[in-house]
Amino acid sequence: MWYRLLITALTTGLVLPxxxxxxxxxxxxxxxxxxxxxxQPEGIAAGPDxxxxxxSRATGAIYRxxxxxxxxxxxxxxxxxxxxxxxxxxxRLYVAGxxxxxxxxxxxxxxALLKTYTLTTATAFINDVTLTEDAAFLTDxxxxxxxxxxxTGDGExxxxxxxxxxxxQTGFNANGITTTPDxxxxxxxxxxxxxxxxxxxxxxxxxxxxxxGETLTAGDGILRDxxxxxAVQNRLxxxxxxxxxxxxxxxxxxxxxxxxxxxxxxTVAKFGERIYLPNARFNTTPTPETPYDVIGVQP
Numbered sequence: 010m011w012y013r014l015l016i017t018a019l020t021t022g023l024v025l026p027x028x029x030x031x032x033x034x035x036x037x038x039x040x041x042x043x044x045x046x047x048x049q050p051e052g053i054a055a056g057p058d059x060x061x062x063x064x065s066r067a068t069g070a071i072y073r074x075x076x077x078x079x080x081x082x083x084x085x086x087x088x089x090x091x092x093x094x095x096x097x098x099x100x101r102l103y104v105a106g107x108x109x110x111x112x113x114x115x116x117x118x119x120x121a122l123l124k125t126y127t128l129t130t131a132t133a134f135i136n137d138v139t140l141t142e143d144a145a146f147l148t149d150x151x152x153x154x155x156x157x158x159x160x161t162g163d164g165e166x167x168x169x170x171x172x173x174x175x176x177x178q179t180g181f182n183a184n185g186i187t188t189t190p191d192x193x194x195x196x197x198x199x200x201x202x203x204x205x206x207x208x209x210x211x212x213x214x215x216x217x218x219x220x221x222g223e224t225l226t227a228g229d230g231i232l233r234d235x236x237x238x239x240a241v242q243n244r245l246x247x248x249x250x251x252x253x254x255x256x257x258x259x260x261x262x263x264x265x266x267x268x269x270x271x272x273x274x275x276t277v278a279k280f281g282e283r284i285y286l287p288n289a290r291f292n293t294t295p296t297p298e299t300p301y302d303v304i305g306v307q308p
Contacts, residue, residue, distance in 0.1 A: 032091050038283065039079040040245055041270060047297040050287035052095040052137070052230070054102065055278035062117070063287055063303065064092025066089040067295065071102070073121055076280045076305065084120030088113075094137030094185065094230060094276060098147070099177035103145045105135045108253045112138065112147055112158055112166065126166045128156040137230060137276075139186045139195065141210065148197055154252055155183075155195075155213060173215035174210060175199060175206050185240070185276070189257030196257050198228040198240060205240075207257045219259035225249055228250075230276030232284070237263075237282055237308065244291070246271035248284065250308055270304045284308050 044050055047067050050072075055061040059076045069088035071169040074081030101123070102115040110133045110219040128135055133149040135201040145158040146169075153171040171183070180201040187196050196218065205218035229243040238251040238260060240303030247267045251260035266284075272293070273287035283305045291301060 038281070038305060039076060041280065042074055042079040042081075042285075042303040043302040044074075044081075044287070044303065045083065046301075047295065047299055048072065048301045049289070049295055049299075050275075050301055051091070051093045051103070051277045051289055052276050053285060053287050053303065054095045054097045054205070055146070055280045055285060056097050056117075057280075059280050060117070061278055061280070061285065061303075062095060063096065064104055065097055066091045066093060066107065066289070069106075071104070071115060073117075073120070074303070076283075076285060085115055085122060085192075088122070091225050093135070096138050096140050096147075096228045098140045098145070101160075102137050103158070105138050105147050107136070108132075108134050110135060112145070112156065114158075126156075126158055128166050129154075134181070136181075136183070138218045138294055139188055141188060141192065141195075144210075146186060146210065148186050148193060150181040150200070152287065153177045155180070155186075155208070157210075169210075169213040171208070171213050171215055173206075173213075174217045175204075175215040177204065184229055187231050187233040187238070190236045190253055190255045191234065191257070194257055195231070196238070196253075198225060200228050203228055205260065211245070216258070218253075220251070221259070221261055223249070223251075223260075229274075232277045232279060234279055239279070241274055241277050241286065243273050243275050243289065246273065248274075248277060248286070248308065264308075266306060266308050268304060268306050270302075274304065282307060284298070 049067040052065040071085035075271040090109035094105040147156045155169040159169040206215040227244045270287040273291045
């Protein structure tokens with residue numbers, strides 16, 4: 010009997026669990042995942058197990074969702090401060106706090122708020138975060154500064170002034186941030202100029218990334234997967250896909266991805282072969298009943 014089931018599975022594509030029963034093919038991953046009404050998402054981070062986290066720019070609440078099923082729940086209640094860009098490091102979630110000038114660290118298992126860092130008391134907009142081996146680096150869209158938060162121990166945040174090619178202008182400046190493929194430097198996007206910059210994490214010196222004539226208008230969150238860089242162009246409802254050089258000094262456009270379900274997406278995460286983007290819906294006046302969602306697409 011088991012031999013016949015195995016032959017059937019191999020020839021028809023059925024999945025056989027260890028118990029020996031033939032099951033149908035796995036359910037397809039949802040391409041639209043609803044969020045709580047009125048949530049106002051901005052940032053997203055996903056782990057290799059398909060668990061993703063989203064933050065509310067309105068209340069700071071944290072929502073955890075299984076990208077395989079679309080089921081989720083609020084695991085951290087509102088804190089009265091925005092939750093914007095975020096990244097997962099082991100069992101910790103690092104969150105940029107927008108105009109609160111703070112960064113927060115959560116337990117990914119139970120949503121407990123573990124620590125709040127006051128990065129600055131000046132007017133600021135802490136927008137996104139990336140992780141290196143020993144620190145979290147956060148962008149400030151108002152001030153030419155990165156903030157460095159240690160991943161271990163009780164150390165405090167430090168400031169890293171940005172110098173070199175980047176010039177801050179009116180509007181949103183440094184926004185999404187990631188590491189270069191060789192992980193020796195950082196890469197950030199400047200929203201109001203549509204430029205990418207390579208950043209020395211030790212000195213803050215910046216150098217313009219050569220995009221061979223391409224401009225990332227309305228650039229927002231960015232995500233690197235190997236040498237592939239996904240750059241969200243929020244109000245264009247587009248994700249620009251680039252191939253970076255190993256040191257991150259140049260990038261070549263591979264394609265641009267869009268979808269009719271995009272409604273001003275802001276940031277991007279990846280699970281399996283799909284990328285996932287929360288619709289911030291900046292063109293829609295938010296109410297407690299306004300629907301929000303996450304869209305999954307094949308890039």
